């Protein structure tokens with residue numbers, strides 16, 4: 368690519384995920400564009416979580432800043448951290464969805480199975496998931 372083009376990068380990202388089973392969680396999402404990029408990064412397990420930053424020697428502190436109890440990694444950050452699980456559970460309750468006790472992979476598999484259609488329930492769920500990942 369001789370010139371940087373957001374449109375070309377976006378198109379390449381979409382093409383790169385054509386065979387990913389989670390692609391409909393990311394690309395068929397009416398959330399804010401800045402939200403949608405974060406699930407893409409998270410589903411590739413490329414978020415700058417502390418466990419990765421320690422490997423890059425950016426920090427030597429692994430402790431989760433939300434609960435101060437466990438090490439921060441993607442599995443802990445969204446569905447393992449007691450503070451963040453409370454936020455997610457309230458967002459699910461608002462949507463009248465009852466799922467508990469699933470880790471990151473379990474939540475994503477559940478979402479792929481139940482929330483990849485185009486109905487309004489799935490659309491709200493996908494926007495909420497993207498917004499939650501972005502803000503946390």
Ligand SMILES: [Zn+2]
Nearest residue numbers: 431433434448
């Ligand atoms: Zn935590």
